[in-house]
Amino acid sequence: MAPVPSGVLGAVDPTSDRAVFRQIADQLREAIDRGRFKEGSKLPSEAELVEHFGVSRMTVRNSIGVLQSEGLISAEHGKGVFVRPRPPVRRLASDRFARRHRDQGKSAFIVEADAAGSRPEVDSLEVKEEKPSRDISARLGSPRKVLARRRRYLLDGRPVEFAVSYLPLDLARGTRIAEPNPGPGGIYARLEEAGHRLDHFDEEVRARMPSPGEAKMLRLASGVPVIHLVRTAYDTEGRAVEVCDTVMAADAYVLAYQLPAT
Amino acid sequence: MAPVPSGVLGAVDPTSDRAVFRQIADQLREAIDRGRFKEGSKLPSEAELVEHFGVSRMTVRNSIGVLQSEGLISAEHGKGVFVRPRPPVRRLASDRFARRHRDQGKSAFIVEADAAGSRPEVDSLEVKEEKPSRDISARLGSPRKVLARRRRYLLDGRPVEFAVSYLPLDLARGTRIAEPNPGPGGIYARLEEAGHRLDHFDEEVRARMPSPGEAKMLRLASGVPVIHLVRTAYDTEGRAVEVCDTVMAADAYVLAYQLPAT
DNA sequence: CAGTGGTCTAGACCACTGC
DNA sequence: CAGTGGTCTAGACCACTGT
Numbered sequence: 001m002a003p004v005p006s007g008v009l010g011a012v013d014p015t016s017d018r019a020v021f022r023q024i025a026d027q028l029r030e031a032i033d034r035g036r037f038k039e040g041s042k043l044p045s046e047a048e049l050v051e052h053f054g055v056s057r058m059t060v061r062n063s064i065g066v067l068q069s070e071g072l073i074s075a076e077h078g079k080g081v082f083v084r085p086r087p088p089v090r091r092l093a094s095d096r097f098a099r100r101h102r103d104q105g106k107s108a109f110i111v112e113a114d115a116a117g118s119r120p121e122v123d124s125l126e127v128k129e130e131k132p133s134r135d136i137s138a139r140l141g142s143p144r145k146v147l148a149r150r151r152r153y154l155l156d157g158r159p160v161e162f163a164v165s166y167l168p169l170d171l172a173r174g175t176r177i178a179e180p181n182p183g184p185g186g187i188y189a190r191l192e193e194a195g196h197r198l199d200h201f202d203e204e205v206r207a208r209m210p211s212p213g214e215a216k217m218l219r220l221a222s223g224v225p226v227i228h229l230v231r232t233a234y235d236t237e238g239r240a241v242e243v244c245d246t247v248m249a250a251d252a253y254v255l256a257y258q259l260p261a262t
Numbered sequence: 263m264a265p266v267p268s269g270v271l272g273a274v275d276p277t278s279d280r281a282v283f284r285q286i287a288d289q290l291r292e293a294i295d296r297g298r299f300k301e302g303s304k305l306p307s308e309a310e311l312v313e314h315f316g317v318s319r320m321t322v323r324n325s326i327g328v329l330q331s332e333g334l335i336s337a338e339h340g341k342g343v344f345v346r347p348r349p350p351v352r353r354l355a356s357d358r359f360a361r362r363h364r365d366q367g368k369s370a371f372i373v374e375a376d377a378a379g380s381r382p383e384v385d386s387l388e389v390k391e392e393k394p395s396r397d398i399s400a401r402l403g404s405p406r407k408v409l410a411r412r413r414r415y416l417l418d419g420r421p422v423e424f425a426v427s428y429l430p431l432d433l434a435r436g437t438r439i440a441e442p443n444p445g446p447g448g449i450y451a452r453l454e455e456a457g458h459r460l461d462h463f464d465e466e467v468r469a470r471m472p473s474p475g476e477a478k479m480l481r482l483a484s485g486v487p488v489i490h491l492v493r494t495a496y497d498t499e500g501r502a503v504e505v506c507d508t509v510m511a512a513d514a515y516v517l518a519y520q521l522p523a524t
Numbered sequence: 525c526a527g528t529g530g531t532c533t534a535g536a537c538c539a540c541t542g543c
Numbered sequence: 544c545a546g547t548g549g550t551c552t553a554g555a556c557c558a559c560t561g562t
Contacts, residue, residue, distance in 0.1 A: 001527085014551095019549075019550060019551090020550080020551075021550075021551085029474075045527075045528060045529085046528080046529065047527080047528080055551080055552085056551060056552045056553065056554090057552090057553085057554090058320075058550090058551070058552075058553090059550080059551060059552080061529085061530090062550085062551090064529095065327070069331050069471065069484060069485075070471050070472075070473070070474075071470060071471040075528095075529060075530090076528090076529080076559090076560090077528075077529050077530065077558070077559050077560080078527080078528050078529065078530095078558075078559035078560035078561080079527095079528065079529080079559080079560060079561085080527090080528060080529080080560095081528095081529080094519070094521050094522075095521075095522070095524065097521060097523060098522070098523070098524040099523065099524055100524070198523035199523055200520055200521060200522055200523050201520070201521040201523065202518065202519070202520055202521075203518070203519045203520075203521060204516055204517070204518050205467060205489075205516065205517040205518075205519070206512070206515075206516050206517075207469030207487045207488075207489050207512035208333060208487065208512060208513065209331065209332050209333040209485050209486075209487065210332075211332070212291075212332075222331060223331075223471050224471075225469045225470065225471065225487035225512070226469075227467075227469050233523075250468070250469035250470060250487070251470065253468075254466055254467065254468050255466070255467040255468075256464065256465070256466050256467075257356070257464070257465045257467070257519045257521075258462055258463070258464055258465075259356050259357075259359060259462060259463040259464075259465060259519075260356075260357070260360070260462055261359060261360070261361065261460035261461055261462050261463065261495075262357070262360045262361060262362075263546085276532095281530075281531060281532090282531080282532075283531075283532085307546075307547060307548085308547080308548065309546080309547080317532080317533085318532060318533045318534065318535090319533090319534085319535090320531090320532070320533075320534090321531080321532060321533080323548085323549090324531085324532090326548095337547095337548060337549090338540090338541085338547090338548080339539070339540050339541080339547075339548050339549065340539075340540035340541035340542080340546080340547050340548065340549095341540080341541060341542085341546095341547065341548080342541095342546090342547060342548080343547095343548080
């Protein structure tokens with residue numbers, strides 16, 4: 001068994017008020033922050049840390065758990081514990097739904113990812129009619145049924161976002177919006193062609209830890225929150241024509257907005 | 263020792279592929295979701311769960327740890343484990359910096375909290391000159407020194423937000439901006455009085471788990487992420503006149519934005 | 525196969541809370 | 544004081560990874 005690299009980790013003080021596993025977590029955190037363990041690199045194994053600090057294995061595992069829930073490291077069964085690499089971040093600008101971005105044959109996600117040098121994918125496509133939840137119903141003006149469009153977005157094979165669009169059925173039924181591929185410019189282009197000229201979007205942004213289902217769907221490491229974004233699109237008559245409910249891996253996104261100083 | 267309320271929790275299957283502690287976590291999560299354990303109420307104690315499921319204490323603690331990191335429950339030493347109450351949420355609207363909100367004697371935070379029936383406080387006030395970090399410097403057009411205004415916001419005694427404003431020193435020195443209380447309308451009103459008419463704000467929104475320091479400052483339970491917001495204010499000449507770096511308890515906020523459909 | 529992390533046990537002592 | 548969660552030990556067996 002390889003020893004812990006010398007000079008990187010010190011000793012713990014069992015008589016300290018600070019719990020031993022916290023002291024170990026502190027030392028590992030500081031070593032990571034100082035770059036002693038680089039992004040993506042492997043930490044000493046549990047057995048090595050047990051040996052180095054002279055504590056039991058559960059104590060070491062406890063300290064690893066602390067850093068995992070801080071999002072700093074992630075454990076891989078049979079391989080080791082690694083410093084979490086920071087993935088490339090997708091920047092969502094506040095003009096991302098501007099009409100001028102809607103004239104391509106491909107979706108904004110594909111175009112943008114290509115430009116950034118990433119490999120984009122969209123899967124889990126599902127389009128169906130549903131009875132809306134109370135919340136969605138309220139946002140859309142209480143339609144009896146809605147069309148739901150579900151899809152998952154991936155970058156370089158990694159799922160980063162899961163989105164569901166809801167539209168009142170009378171706007172969507174029988175149009176390309178009800179088909180898996182709504183055509184160039186996406187559903188917003190189809191809505192405008194049908195005479196629903198878009199006026200503005202409202203977005204609500206929250207952050208929280210993922211549910212187990214979301215963690216699975218986005219393959220999230222522990223310690224990675226999600227951004228929950230709910231966007232409502234309004235036409236020029238003030239009618240809500242679409243609600244998009246999106247859950248994003250928080251480490252893959254930064255949202256950018258511009259606010260008026262009016 | 264009181265038994266676990268009958269019918270709420272079942273048994274575990276030790277031969278299942280699913281780890282026992284995950285099965286216990288699943289059962290507790292479902293009971294919470296179904297309202298069997300209400301918001302703020304106490305879960306069965308570890309000893310009771312050990313008795314009920316016939317497993318060792320570490321297994322029970324492990325399952326509790328799962329729900330803690332999901333943000334569903336929080337443990338209080340000597341008291342018990344409780345279903346996390348959802349705190350009142352502060353809604354930040356995209357027009358919150360509009361000039362019409364700037365004519366009161368009190369800060370926007372105080373006015374808004376009063377209106378919502380909460381008891382607002384601001385503490386940890388610190389105003390001093392500093393050498394800016396590389397990031398802040400770049401956003402402000404590379405000033406040699408900046409004025410930093412630090413403060414923490416609390417609602418009903420709970421810290422919800424920690425914010426630092428940075429301004430180029432030449433704009434701030436010798437004005438009320440450099441005083442702890444910048445006067446009615448806040449620093450934006452002072453900037454405009456000095457001829458720096460504000461044009462717009464850029465905001466960048468990220469979410470992540472808190473650092474240990476942030477968790478302490480905001481008294482965050484485990485399983486609560488933070489929203490990290492960086493706002494830059496620009497005057498009508500395109501100059502960045504302020505950067506505000508804010509860390510917010512994610513369970514206390516929802517950010518609302520309006521986007522143009524242009 | 526050896527090395528890794530994942531799960532689980534059965535105990536021990538401690539610190540905090542509320543009565 | 545009894546009851547609670549917090550920390551720690553010293554083992555055991557398992558599942559996954561790479562050679």
